[in-house]
Amino acid sequence: MSGQDVAVVVDPGVPEEVAWTFKANAQLLSRIKAGWRPRPEPDPAPGSPFGAVALVGAPLMLALAIVFIVAGSIKLAFLSFSVVVCLFLAKVLSPRSQPDDERTDEHEIFEQARWYDGRYHLPEDFDPEALALMMRTQRAVNSVLGSHVNAEGLLDDVRNAVMLPQQEWEIARLLAKLSALRAEHNQLIARGVAPEVAQAVQPLERALANSEAAVVARVEALERYAGHVADAERAYHARGQIEELRARLPRYEELVAESGADGFAVPEISRLADDADQLEETLRRSVGEAHEAFRYLDG
Structure with missing residues (x-):
């Protein structure tokens, strides 16, 4: 696993256009965070x-x-x-021949990064343990939002579009804070702790462990929801395939009748309707379970 497996996480309150710009320019944001500055733009005074x-x-x-x-x-x-x-x-x-409003992308991203500082997180904001949790979070969110059952409105697609990015951001914010505190704590411990201080350190370590456990619980709730959605997705695709086969059934029956092969007809063909009904029930049940998981996640 590497930082490349985790996308930039942006506060849902940031304008969508800016959020997409940040997600598409992770490397530039990393350079900005490391202290990089773009070259000064030309003086907007009149031409030379x-x-x-x-x-x-x-x-x-x-x-x-x-x-x-x-x-x-x-x-x-x-x-x-x-x-x-x-x-x-x-x-x-002439250096003034370029219109004043033709600003470079780097300058715009740099200014946006400063303006929205603290409202986005990069992969390097997370330590290895947090990075793994962040990857699980994004995988679960993306699988739900990219599913056909969500696009077809079988789930609460509107709430998904609002709440899942908010869940992703909250998890990222907590993991970034946890990573920073954990790094500071590890640096302190690495310098050596006097016996008198060791007892005072234990509650801090428990606080870190309990906080991580709480975030893990959030991630697991997301994964359970994504699992139910995946079940509904499989039933959705299977139902579509069965319906396609049912539409072709008359042609098969006609062929069997014309060829005089009625006695050799496979009985399973006639059960396609039953299979479709069962898949419909499976789909409804899977969607219902996804809704239950969503309510737990929302609660």
Whole structure:
């Protein structure tokens, strides 16, 4: 397992566009967190003197070149055209030729990262134990939100879309805090603890262990919910396949009748309707169990 297995976790209160930007730029966010800063943007003042000269001088030199051509002075006309080209390049290469609103992605992400500091977590915010729990959390959330039964509205898709990201964020926030405290505690212990302090350390260690157990319980509740959804998903797909087979059944019956193979017809074919009914019941039961798990998760 590595940090690449865990996506950036963003507070659901952050605008969706910003959240997607953060999730797509984990490496840049890591660099920003490590102290990286983008180069200063160009001064938004008006264009440079070279750009201004080029803007005014180029049309004048072009007009002068036309005059020289009419007068038959090809050398002077060529010289004028050369000056026009140089002025054009001066304008294009001027540092102010770029509109002020053409900001680089790095500058925008840097400013967004500062503005929403504390409202997103990166894989490096979690120690190995927390990282494993975070991966389990995201796997459970993604499996539910990506399921067909959720997309078809067989689950409470609206509440899923709201509550599951909130659960993911809360778990990430707690795991990041737990990781930070655990790292500080381990550093303290690594320096050696006097016998007089050892007894005082024990309640702190129990607090860390109890907090981790509480987060694990949240993750396991998510996984139970995702498990029920997976059962419903399997029943959903199986039902679809049975319905497809039922639609083809008349063609099979026609073939059997025309070939005179009635006596050799497989009895199981006629049980497709029963199978479909059983799968329908399984699907309803699985969805009901998922709803029960969801209420437990919500409670």
